[in-house]
Amino acid sequence: MLPVAILAREKKIPNLILPAANAAEAAVVEGVNVFPVSSLTDVIDLLNSSLLGVVHREPFRVDTQQLLGELQHFLVALLRCALSRLRSARLKLPLRVGTTF
Amino acid sequence: MLFKALSAAVSGIDANLIDVEVDYSGAVTDKDIFHTVGLPDAAVRESRDRVRAAIKNSGYTIPPTFITINLAPADLKKEGSGFDLPIALGILGAYGALRVSDVSNFSLWVSLGLMAVCDRFRVCCRWRFWPAKRRYRI
Numbered sequence: 001m002l003p004v005a006i007l008a009r010e011k012k013i014p015n016l017i018l019p020a021a022n023a024a025e026a027a028v029v030e031g032v033n034v035f036p037v038s039s040l041t042d043v044i045d046l047l048n049s050s051l052l053g054v055v056h057r058e059p060f061r062v063d064t065q066q067l068l069g070e071l072q073h074f075l076v077a078l079l080r081c082a083l084s085r086l087r088s089a090r091l092k093l094p095l096r097v098g099t100t101f
Numbered sequence: 102m103l104f105k106a107l108s109a110a111v112s113g114i115d116a117n118l119i120d121v122e123v124d125y126s127g128a129v130t131d132k133d134i135f136h137t138v139g140l141p142d143a144a145v146r147e148s149r150d151r152v153r154a155a156i157k158n159s160g161y162t163i164p165p166t167f168i169t170i171n172l173a174p175a176d177l178k179k180e181g182s183g184f185d186l187p188i189a190l191g192i193l194g195a196y197g198a199l200r201v202s203d204v205s206n207f208s209l210w211v212s213l214g215l216m217a218v219c220d221r222f223r224v225c226c227r228w229r230f231w232p233a234k235r236r237y238r239i
Binding site for chain 2: 001002003004006007008011013014015016017018019020021022037038039040041042043044047048050051
């Protein structure tokens with residue numbers, strides 16, 4: 001869904017209609033309003049309610065900052081893992097396999 | 102009458118904008134005859150049966166006639182079931198079931214089931230972040 005959302009943003013198409021299960025993936029792309037739908041009648045309602053080009057429904061949003069925060073957490077954990085391995089190697093400590101941090 | 106909706110053809114990680122144009126002839130036939138042109142693959146060609154059932158199960162009846170579906174640009178291969186919804190909307194719009202005549206500010210990429218319920222796609226980009234609360238093992 002990501003390529004479709006990027007294409008919509010490039011081609012200046014403001015709205016994107018996707019299945020509800022796939023909306024989160026496309027909503028990562030900023031600048032496109034993603035509208036998750038669950039059935040054909042849902043789409044017809046959405047289109048009929050947007051007579052003058054204004055959609056009367058809240059677009060689906062994803063908190064990209066939170067996703068980046070999770071990535072940052074992962075990188076910090078990786079760094080701590082590498083440092084602890086380095087320290088145990090320098091102090092000739094036996095490698096603690098299976099420890100968690 | 103002609104109705105146009107926008108969709109996208111995904112090939113790899115690239116996507117191309119596709120115009121789905123639907124036209125019907127007024128001639129009444131004993132069963133509806135679909136023509137899908139514009140290099141559709143088998144999944145796109147099969148969508149006529151899904152679309153017919155989805156429209157019927159949404160409470161609309163369309164009289165049987167010739168329906169021509171053009172997927173432009175015609176030289177680009179169209180794959181997958183994402184064209185179900187633009188085709189269904191094109192048919193409904195061509196018959197005048199929609200109150201809007203221009204949906205060019207919407208891009209549609211939805212697969213339909215027989216009960217007119219939107220199916221999910223498999224994720225095409227497998228980018229996952231690790232969950233934040235996980236304890237990492239060395």
